[in-house]
Amino acid sequence: MQNRPPKSWRDAVEHEINIPDQPILATDKVRYVGEALAVIVAESRYLAEDAAELIEVDLEPLPAVATVDMALATDAPKVHDDLKSNVVARLRIRKGDAAGILASGVRSIRHRFTNHRYLAMPIECRGVVSQYDSRSDSLTIWSSTQVVHWVRREVAVRLGLPESRVRCIAPDVGGGFGVKGHVYPEDVLIPYLARRLGRPVKWIEDRHEHLLNSTHARDDRHDVEVAFDDKGRILAIRDNFVKDSGAYTPVGIGAPSNTIAHLLGPYDIPHLEAAATVVVTNKTPNAPYRGSGRPEGVFVMERLMDLVARELGMDPVELRLRNMIPPERMPYSVGIPYRDGVPVVYDSGDFPAALHEAINALGGLEAIRAEQRAAWAEGRFLGLGVASFVEGTGAGPFEGATVRIDPSGEIFVATGACAQGQGHETIFAQVAADEWGVTPDQVTVSIADTGSIALGYGTIASRSAVNSSSAIRKASAVLRQKVFAIAGHLLECAIEDLELRDGRVSVKGVPTMSISLAEIAQAARPGWDHRRPPGMSGGLEVTEYFEPPTVTWAYATHAALVEIDRITGAPIIRKYVVVHDSGVLINPKLADGQVLGGVCQGIGGGLLEEVIYDQDGQLLTGSLMDYLVPTASDMPPIEVIHRETPSPLNELGVKGLGEGGAIAPPVAIANAVCDALRPAGYEIFATPIRRSEILKAIDKILG
Amino acid sequence: MxxxxxxxxxxxxxxxxxxxxxxxxxxxxxxxxxxxxxxxxxxxxxxxxxxxxINRIRELEYIRIDGQVLRIGALTRHRDIEMSPLVREHAPLVAEAVRHVAHLPIRTRGTIGGSLSHADPAAESPAIVLALDGTLVLQSRTGARSVRATEFFQGMFSTALQPNELLVEIQLPVAQPGQRFAFEEVSRRRGDFAIVGVGAMVNLQHGRISQARFAACGVGTGPVRLRAAEQLLEQQVPTAALFARAAAAAAAAVDPQTDIHADAEYRRRLLAGLVERVGMRAAGLSEGAKRD
The missing domain is CATH 3.30.43.10 (Uridine Diphospho-n-acetylenolpyruvylglucosamine Reductase, domain 2)
Incomplete structure (x- = not known):
């Protein structure tokens, strides 16, 4: 099971986990609207949909469990009859004595925060195509997935085939964002049908199916208490939250674990008690989407920062600075375990500098406050919203790379990462080119194909730049020993005297004494007339696996300047700034793209996108007319500023950056809206941000 | 799908x-x-x-002036209306409103006749034809009849069209001297159906409003004439205070729907804001407002 937390985590965290099985097709019970209960194979989708109308299903309506409160009620119907209750997991992590601090009479506030349900909307929906070869009893699967090796394993296990007879390829996928980061029933069902029918079978999800049946995300509710002193030092946080997992938990406790691990953010807070209750309901399963549990926790923490500042009459920026971990305390041990079981240690960075830089990019705090006062005097509402966060990236357990030098001298690299448009081929070619002193166009990259590399983990959790790049470097280092050994043999010199330069191995200081990678590869070929040193095996190919010690910590501050439209209540983002540190950037242009794309999704999640169910668990947002995805014209001016603090946890110094952009926008915008409407005392406790509520606050100010 | x-x-x-x-x-x-x-x-x-x-029936695709009437064939694309000098000159309200219809690719395919026949309560075209007191020509094999916009729209996705009839032409009165127009809408994203939209014609004669026509989309089961606002405005000297009162009257008189995009209260609030903004603009009391 890819999702089972390791023993070190299980030992460190109070937990109770009862993950229900998810059937490939519903049999005795249908648990959510959209769950497949029959499969139709036809020669066209038109015919299949006509046929679907001919299927009569005899369903007995059962009482719906449409909300977490309904799920937790004492007489609640059970979503899974074989479980004791609708609670499928409880987690609790403590450090210090939050309960004691909160009971000690210090200042404190308590609030309830709700993160609504929304989902990833890649331009390409999911899809699975499979072809069976009866001669070899083997299956090839082309799946729009982020995890080809996991798909292969699941199919092999379910169909009783050895993994070597299943190949999964994810060619040029148009967006993933986590929604394709686990195995779906269709990933198994389509290969099963191809094998059973002996014909290729294709299933391409349409947008309605995507909204109905691809996993949703976020959707939790926090009851939080925070204790602080008069100087604005946060002393303790206690957070009890409930996560609505929908009918199943395809990625286990990943998201709520992230919420807990990231809750304290870049702040030095001595006492924490965080407990998650994961419940099942009659809704589409909930699984990671870009940020995976982090946007939820960051929404809570960063709203709290502003609320505490308000209590103390302090500027929220100042309050953050008073609580932020200063750079001289790096590496900083937080005192809680990460979900890989390793204690959380922020490895590097300068959190206050990122905050300062973000505010300065908006004109500086004094100028912003002066402009805000002037706006208020004119009856306009202008606010500053800030959100700072940290992000564990590059999660393990491993990723592999095969590096091979062809007799042509070209470099071939294969790795288990799966790209969905983020530019993996480009950055892996860059990394390999640097390792071998060649240009990126001399590198051929194979990703997302179980036929290219035996073991892999896939592209989730902002992990590929860290893990695949490091694996390429590691495999290259091992292969270089052999390349140098052959070169030394041919040039008749010591290995220590050799260097790589422009695709050639040459004697240091004597560039005329050199030999090309192609010549070395030809010399290394097995067979007659090879020119390897005695005793060396043939070929130039190495596979190595990089196993990171733990995650490496990226961080960022987002800041938004927002003005409210008085007629519509719409928050108009005048400018949005991201100061982001994900270590050494392999490709700054692609890094910009990653951050910008994430911010767009975060803005969508904060302002527009919302999965809505009625009290019977019926989905009300089944099309893109009802589920509103932001478009280019909804985007404000966004400035991305990169800081580059090298990670000490890998030789390349890189940290992950796939998810960061999407984490903070909902709360940065919420904070800005509340700041703009401070004269009304307006506070946001739930996403999405609603214009109608903003208008009510304006009415309150204007009378 | x-x-x-x-x-x-x-x-x-x-x-x-x-x-x-x-x-x-x-x-x-x-x-x-x-x-x-x-x-x-x-x-x-x-x-x-x-x-x-009906896309091959080119005889239904035209824009022409006929005396005091602007005639638009039902198959005319929104984009052609948007680009038409005749429409800009003789029906400036239509020219302004049509730019709010969805996005360019949709305007390039979508037709005014289709929009009116479909009668989506959030659509712009029905409200505009209503505000301008237009006439719709419905034709069947046995003949044609003219129906005023006020009678054509009969509720949610419902019109006076009989199953054997086709909407073939839209007739709009040509803009007269003194008439001023404005249209604005609020949608959650640019190009979406309006949550609320308001179109207005204000006829200013000797410093007074001799005639006012206001219609809205998104606040009822179909396009809605805002007669309460019109009555309050007519024969008055336009002022900001007057339009604020008209806005309140308009909002009090409608019965908007609640859906997942906006509840009735928010729609009413938007309607008031838009009536005021559109009225002020039409009366020349404010500059053109920005789109959000």
């Missing part, structure tokens, strides 16, 4: 289309730009025996 089976005909003469409608009646559906119909078909919300594609 594939449609249920249907038969398809694409006549190139109006008479052929009307013959088919006479034969099939409510078993037929007319395809113009298809921007609302095709999604509904793909969701299988619409089922019919015959789809009559």
């Amino acid at each position: 594939k449609p249920a089976p249907f038969n398809y005909r694409a006549p190139d003469k109006l008479t052929e289309a009307l013959d088919l409608l006479a034969t099939y009646g409510s078993d037929a559906k007319v395809l113009a730009g298809g921007q609302s119909l095709v999604p509904a078909m793909n969701f299988r919300l619409n089922r019919f025996a015959l789809l009559i594609d």
Whole structure:
């Protein structure tokens, strides 16, 4: 099971986990609207949909469990009859004595925060195509997935085939964002049908199916208490939250674990008690989407920062600075375990500098406050919203790379990462080119194909730049020993005297004494007339696996300047700034793209996108007319500023950056809206941000 | 999301289309730009025996002036209306409002006749035709009849069109000296159906409003004339205070729907804001407002 937390985590965290099985097709019970209960194979989708109308299903309506409160009620119907209750997991992590601090009479506030349900909307929906070869009893699967090796394993296990007879390829996928980061029933069902029918079978999800049946995300509710002193030092946080997992938990406790691990953010807070209750309901399963549990926790923490500042009459920026971990305390041990079981240690960075830089990019705090006062005097509402966060990236357990030098001298690299448009081929070619002193166009990259590399983990959790790049470097280092050994043999010199330069191995200081990678590869070929040193095996190919010690910590501050439209209540983002540190950037242009794309999704999640169910668990947002995805014209001016603090946890110094952009926008915008409407005392406790509520606050100010 | 089976005909003469409608009646559906119909078909919300594609009937695609009447063929694309100098000169309200209809690719396919026949309560065109007191020409094999916009719209997706009739022409009165126009809408994203939209004509004669026409979309089961606001404005000297009162009166008189995009209270609040903003603009009391 890819999702089972390791023993070190299980030992460190109070937990109770009862993950229900998810059937490939519903049999005795249908648990959510959209769950497949029959499969139709036809020669066209038109015919299949006509046929679907001919299927009569005899369903007995059962009482719906449409909300977490309904799920937790004492007489609640059970979503899974074989479980004791609708609670499928409880987690609790403590450090210090939050309960004691909160009971000690210090200042404190308590609030309830709700993160609504929304989902990833890649331009390409999911899809699975499979072809069976009866001669070899083997299956090839082309799946729009982020995890080809996991798909292969699941199919092999379910169909009783050895993994070597299943190949999964994810060619040029148009967006993933986590929604394709686990195995779906269709990933198994389509290969099963191809094998059973002996014909290729294709299933391409349409947008309605995507909204109905691809996993949703976020959707939790926090009851939080925070204790602080008069100087604005946060002393303790206690957070009890409930996560609505929908009918199943395809990625286990990943998201709520992230919420807990990231809750304290870049702040030095001595006492924490965080407990998650994961419940099942009659809704589409909930699984990671870009940020995976982090946007939820960051929404809570960063709203709290502003609320505490308000209590103390302090500027929220100042309050953050008073609580932020200063750079001289790096590496900083937080005192809680990460979900890989390793204690959380922020490895590097300068959190206050990122905050300062973000505010300065908006004109500086004094100028912003002066402009805000002037706006208020004119009856306009202008606010500053800030959100700072940290992000564990590059999660393990491993990723592999095969590096091979062809007799042509070209470099071939294969790795288990799966790209969905983020530019993996480009950055892996860059990394390999640097390792071998060649240009990126001399590198051929194979990703997302179980036929290219035996073991892999896939592209989730902002992990590929860290893990695949490091694996390429590691495999290259091992292969270089052999390349140098052959070169030394041919040039008749010591290995220590050799260097790589422009695709050639040459004697240091004597560039005329050199030999090309192609010549070395030809010399290394097995067979007659090879020119390897005695005793060396043939070929130039190495596979190595990089196993990171733990995650490496990226961080960022987002800041938004927002003005409210008085007629519509719409928050108009005048400018949005991201100061982001994900270590050494392999490709700054692609890094910009990653951050910008994430911010767009975060803005969508904060302002527009919302999965809505009625009290019977019926989905009300089944099309893109009802589920509103932001478009280019909804985007404000966004400035991305990169800081580059090298990670000490890998030789390349890189940290992950796939998810960061999407984490903070909902709360940065919420904070800005509340700041703009401070004269009304307006506070946001739930996403999405609603214009109608903003208008009510304006009415309150204007009378 | 594939449609249920249907038969398809694409006549190139109006008479052929009307013959088919006479034969099939409510078993037929007319395809113009298809921007609302095709999604509904793909969701299988619409089922019919015959789809009559009228896109080849070029005789229904025109914009012309006929005395004091601007005539627009029902098959005219939103984009052609948007780009038409005749429309800009003689029906500036239409020219302004049509820019709010969805996005360019949709305006390039979608037709004014399709929009009016579909009668989505959030659509711009019905409100505009209502505000301008337009007339719609409905034709069947047995003849044509003219129906005023006030009678044409009969509620949610419902019109005076009979199953054997086709909307063939929209007639709008040509703008007169003194008449000023404005249209604005609020949608959650640019190009979406309006949550609320308001179109206005204000006739200013000797410093007074001699005539006011206000219509809104998104605040009822169809386009809504805002008569309470009109009555309050007529014969008055336009001032900001007057438009604020008219806005309140308009908002008090409507009965908006609640849906997932906006509740009734928010729609009412938006309506008031837009009536005020549109009225002020039409009366020349404020500069053109920005789109959000």
